[in-house]
Amino acid sequence: LPSDPIWIKQTHSSRCIDAASVSSIVEADASYTSKLGVVCGIMTADCLPIFVSKKDGSMVGIAHAGWRGLVSGVIENLIKSFNSEGDNLLVHLGPGISKNFFEVGKEVKSLYLSKNIGFKRSFSLKNEKNYLDLYDAAKLILEGLEIKGISGGDRCTFKESEKFFSYRRDGVKSGRMAHLIWIK
8 A cells, every 4th residue: 555544433424534634533434535645445344335536537535335324425425525527437336235135224214215205216125124225325326416437336245255244244243344545
């Protein structure tokens, strides 16, 4: 790595910071930089890591996006930091829990639908239980921001136990995966 990662104290919020402007760990769930060698970092164990880059490589960022962060605007706040049109950005959705294993309560579904009725497509009902597709919810938000360059979204931290940590599968003692992005 070109430098030590700038870690953030993740609180499932919508807060986004400029990683080059902090000297100690701050509460946030997304960071970005336009400075060479500054490493933005997050940790996950089911939540989505969302990597963002300007197509010309002049700015990068990353978000820790669980259900709370997604509905509260962490993606929107990270994208807003880029001050760029959607077609100038590339986004990659890293490994997160898939729709088949992410059961949520009715109140979570209601919260999403009260923000945007379009989130209806991100929920499924099995055995009278609601399941949230974090990947689809993230894509809905990104598409609303006119971002077309989206990749990833095809892994499952819960199901792929040999490759990924999962808080839902392993509980409090689950490990965490580090996700890093920087400009070379």
